[in-house]
Amino acid sequence: xxxxxxxxxxxxxxxxxxxxxxxxxxxxxxxxxxxxxxxxxxxxxxxxxxxxxxxxxxxxxxxxxxxxxxxxxxxxxxxxxxxxxxxxxxxxxxxxxxxxxxxxxxxxxxxxxxxxxxxxxxxxxxxxxxxxxxxxxxxxxxxxxxxxxxxxxxxxxxxxxxxxxxxxxxxxxxxxxxxxxxxxxxxxxxxxxxxxxxxxxxxxxxxxxxxxxxxxxxxxxxxxxxxxxxxxxxxxxxxxxxxxxxxxxxxxxxxxxxxxxxxxxxxxxxxxxxxxxxxxxxxxxxxxxxxxxxxxxxxxxxxxxxxxxxxxxxxxxxxxxxxxxxxxxxxxxxxxxxxxxxxxxxxxxxxxxxxxxxxxxxxxxxxxxxxxxxxxxxxxxxxxxxxxxxxxxxxxxxxxxxxxxxxxxxxxxxxxxxxxxxxxxxxxxxxxxxxxxxxxxxxxxxxxxxxxxxxxxxxxxxxxxxxxxxxxxxxxxxxxxxxxxxxxxxxxxxxxxxxxxxxxxxxxxxxxxxxxxxxxxxxxxxxxxxxxxxxxxxxxxxxxxxxxxxxxxxxxxxxxxxxxxxxxxxxxxxxxxxxxxxxxxxxxxxxxxxxxxxxxxxxxxxxxxxxxxxxxxxxxxxxxxxxxxxxxxxxxxxxxxxxx
Numbered sequence: 219x220x221x222x223x224x225x226x227x228x229x230x231x232x233x234x235x236x237x238x239x240x241x242x243x244x245x246x247x248x249x250x251x252x253x254x255x256x257x258x259x260x261x262x263x264x265x266x267x268x269x270x271x272x273x274x275x276x277x278x279x280x281x282x283x284x285x286x287x288x289x290x291x292x293x294x295x296x297x298x299x300x301x302x303x304x305x306x307x308x309x310x311x312x313x314x315x316x317x318x319x320x321x322x323x324x325x326x327x328x329x330x331x332x333x334x335x336x337x338x339x340x341x342x343x344x345x346x347x348x349x350x351x352x353x354x355x356x357x358x359x360x361x362x363x364x365x366x367x368x369x370x371x372x373x374x375x376x377x378x379x380x381x382x383x384x385x386x387x388x389x390x391x392x393x394x395x396x397x398x399x400x401x402x403x404x405x406x407x408x409x410x411x412x413x414x415x416x417x418x419x420x421x422x423x424x425x426x427x428x429x430x431x432x433x434x435x436x437x438x439x440x441x442x443x444x445x446x447x448x449x450x451x452x453x454x455x456x457x458x459x460x461x462x463x464x465x466x467x468x469x470x471x472x473x474x475x476x477x478x479x480x481x482x483x484x485x486x487x488x489x490x491x492x493x494x495x496x497x498x499x500x501x502x503x504x505x506x507x508x509x510x511x512x513x514x515x516x517x518x519x520x521x522x523x524x525x526x527x528x529x530x531x532x533x534x535x536x537x538x539x540x541x542x543x544x545x546x547x548x549x550x551x552x553x554x555x556x557x558x559x560x561x562x563x564x565x566x567x568x569x570x571x572x573x574x575x576x577x578x579x580x581x582x583x584x585x586x587x588x589x590x591x592x593x594x595x596x597x598x599x600x601x602x603x604x605x606x607x608x609x610x611x612x613x614x615x616x617x618x619x620x621x622x623x624x625x626x627x628x629x630x631x632x633x634x635x636x637x638x639x640x641x642x643x644x645x646x647x648x649x650x651x652x653x654x655x656x657x658x659x660x661x662x663x664x665x666x667x668x669x670x671x672x673x674x675x676x677x678x679x680x681x682x683x684x685x686x687x688x689x690x691x692x693x694x695x696x697x698x699x700x701x702x703x704x705x706x707x708x709x710x711x712x713x714x715x716x717x718x719x720x721x722x723x724x725x726x727x728x729x730x731x732x733x734x735x736x737x738x739x740x741x742x743x744x745x746x747x748x749x750x751x752x753x754x755x756x757x758x759x760x761x762x763x764x765x766x767x768x769x770x771x772x773x774x775x776x777x778x779x780x781x782x783x784x785x786x787x788x789x790x791x792x793x794x795x796x797x798x799x800x801x802x803x804x805x806x807x808x809x810x811x812x813x814x815x816x817x818x819x820x821x822x823x824x825x826x827x828x829x830x831x832x833x834x835x836x837x838x839x840x841x842x843x844x845x846x847x848x849x850x851x852x853x854x855x856x857x858x859x860x861x862x
Contacts, residue, residue: 220244222259242266268320272296273369274304274361275777276753279376281349281806287378289346289806293359302364306337306344306357313375314358318368351381352430352497373705374753376806379517381495385409388488390420409491420482422449426495428469433544433563435468435860436515436522438496439477447485467500467513467522468563468860470545499804500562501811502547503820503846504535504855511535511547512820512846513565516804516811516859519822519833519844525565531558537645538858539589539598541620547858548598550586557586557600559624562860571624573616575604588645590655595620597627599670601646601657603635611635613644613659615668628673632657632666633688645700645748649707649727656689656701656710656727663696665689665712665725678730689730695723702749702756703727704776711736711756713749722749722758722774738772740785748800748856752825756781759798759812771801771812773828786823788814789830790841802857811857819845820857 223246236245243264249257277293295304305324307314309332316330328335336357337344349355358371390411406427413420424441428434469475482489498517505511509532513523535549535558546568549558559569575584583605591598598620604612613635617628637660646657654676655668666688667676679687691698691712699715710725720738725731740760750757754777760770771786788798791814799815803825810825821843822831834842 220246222246223248225250225254225256267363267365268367269300269363270320270367270369271300271302271361271363272298274359274372277357277359277372277374278753278808279355279357279374279806280808281376281378282380286347286382287349287351287380289349289355289376289378291344291346291357291359291374293342293372295340295342296361296369300363301361303338303340303362304342305335305360305362305368307333307360307371308336308346309333309356309358311354311356313356314371314373316358318360318362320367321365323366349378351378351495352434353377372753378806379497381407381497383407383493383495385424385491385493386488387411387422387491390487407493407495411489421479422447422482422489422491423476423479424491424493425474425476426469427474428471431471431543433468433470433860434497435500435544435562436496436498436517437466437469437475437477438498438517440494440496441491442494443490443492445490446487447489448483449480450483466563467565468544470563473563500860501802501804501820502538502540502858502860503813503818503844504538504549504858505818505849506534506536506551506855508534508818508849510846510849511549511560511565512844512849514811514820514844516807516809519831521844521846523565524846524848525560527558527560527567530567530570531556534855536855537586537588538856539591540858540860541591541598542593542595542861544860546620548589548591550589550600552585552587552603555584555586557589557618557624569624571618571626573600573602573626590646590648591620593650599646599648599655601644606634609637611637613657613666615646615655615657615666615673617670617673630668630673630675632659632668632675633662633664635659636661644698647701647703647710649703651707654727656703656725658698658701658712659688660697660699660715663691663693663698665691665698665701665710667730689725689732691723691732694719695721695735698723700749702751704751709733711749711751713758720760720772722756736772736774736781736783739783740770740772750801750803751776752803757801757803757810759801770798771823784828786810786812786828787830788812788821790814790819790821790843791817800856802859804859813855813857814843815855817843817845818849819843 246259246261248259275294280290282288314333316333324335326335354377356375358373360371361369387409390413406429409424411422498515501514501516503512509528510524510526515522536551538549540547547560547562556570556572561568573584585603587601589600598618600616602614613632615630616626618626644658648655653670657666669676675686677686678689695714697715698712700713702711710727712723714721722736724734726733756774758772770788773784774781799813801812803810808826810823811820830841832842
């Protein structure tokens with residue numbers, strides 16, 4: 219233990235085994251003969267390297283959107299002499315929670331609990347072809363040094379949307395089916411044949427049943443080949459595929475969906491059909507002052523429906539969310555006094571919930587803002603404002619049951635704001651691991667922290683003598699309108715409103731201290747109320763009265779000690795006062811969506827190159843965005859993505 223030994227100390231023969239060695243250990247020793255004579259005391263210091271290298275960064279998982287399902291992974295290995303190799307783990311349907319044991323070497327196919335080692339090396343890339351369409355795959359990459367000290371992992375996930383198969387119909391009037399496994403459930407593709415008894419005309423029908431546990435959105439059947447027959451293909455081709463057919467926008471678990479019927483014009487039986495069934499998440503664009511949503515297929519960027527919820531929310535929807543199972547779209551508005559519930563399979567309003575006012579206040583003066591749904595989909599949290607007669611307001615956070623009876627169960631008041639209108643403009647976030655919600659309080663320059671277990675506000679300074687103290691911002695940042703928690707739960711980022719301040723304030727979530735500020739170098743207005751984080755990058759939409767092409771999205775690289783800024787420039791805008799309201803990143807792809815509020819449209823962009831994606835692919839007519847002309851006079855708001 220580093221102290222001088224005596225003849226009474228514990229001894230050992232040669233070689234001696236010393237246990238409990240730490241990173242730096244001092245050993246003092248002497249030799250003693252049988253007569254008790256001791257030698258001089260010697261000393262040796264053992265220094266053991268137990269320090270891991272810097273972690274791997276920017277792990278990105280991208281699922282293929284054509285052909286055989288696969289997932290391409292890329293990451294950045296750390297620089298410097300301390301790094302030797304990286305180990306890539308995969309979890310099927312479950313996030314990787316395993317850690318690697320320092321000093322242990324791993325090889326591909328090794329199992330660590332329910333997780334599998336896919337790759338060991340320094341390529342910084344891997345193509346995972348052992349995947350099935352419809353299953354979410356989770357990945358973690360660990361950097362190691364030559365002594366196999368492992369750093370904390372970088373993580374990512376993706377889900378291939380493709381289901382492949384072959385159907386053989388042996389004869390007319392005989393149906394066959396193929397069952398393809400798809401994640402937790404299955405997918406049943408069915409082809410059937412029929413003949414008209416009068417004319418003798420023969421037909422083939424193709425449909426599918428959703429036997430999975432989730433809603434499948436935007437199904438598209440791509441028939442890559444038909445052998446043994448010639449069909450009447452009235453719909454032509456798409457993207458080089460010989461036959462393509464769109465199904466309904468959303469197919470719930472257990473439901474059947476017809477896809478296509480063909481007339482056989484020539485050929486003989488049996489008929490062999492090779493196909494791919496594609497599904498893609500749905501993006502919903504909200505509109506203020508307009509009673510519609512714009513539903514977009516994220517795989518093709520086409521508008522597939524324009525649900526009109528009419529008098530259910532006559533002033534439209536600003537903020538929104540989708541439940542984890544994809545079944546319900548949830549919408550709120552700082553113009554409205556309630557919450558809209560829309561069934562995503564029918565696009566019909568399923569319910570409207572009106573929140574009660576604080577005791578003694580007018581029912582017409584309760585407004586709703588940001589929505590966050592719990593991971594299990596059982597409840598949602600809603601930030602609201604109770605307007606008061608003197609134009610001030612009370613900010614609150616409500617807990618609401620998801621599903622019948624759609625009732626508010628708990629509420630906590632978070633203090634007053636000077637301006638009830640400005641106080642409505644807020645989006646918040648939840649750290650579910652610690653059970654804390656972080657709610658910005660606009661005009662008051664503070665972030666309220668709520669303990670969800672007791673639905674009470676947390677005293678962030680720990681001093682009971684001065685009451686409950688929220689996270690306090692300085693006078694320059696009195697207008698927080700957004701908050702987002704980092705993936706590891708250590709930091710929070712708050713964006714400002716107010717048309718002039720473009721800063722993002724950084725908060726340490728362990729100490730509740732403000733630790734820094736990200737100041738954009740680009741012209742434009744304040745930050746939009748919907749921040750997003752992907753990997754080590756923070757996406758910050760700029761809003762409020764800016765002139766193209768200066769408006770857009772700041773992209774901050776959080777992997778470096780001093781974050782650096784890149785920029786997505788908005789293309790194709792027509793309004794000179796264009797609020798960039800929201801940004802959404804489509805999982806498993808390199809595609810992002812941002813909403814151009816005054817133009818009521820969505821601009822897709824490439825999250826790798828940070829450039830606009832031209833929807834029609836025709837460079838001669840300039841940038842073409844996703845635009846819903848039926849609501850062009852309204853104000854486009856937030857974007858919500860279905861999970862599958």
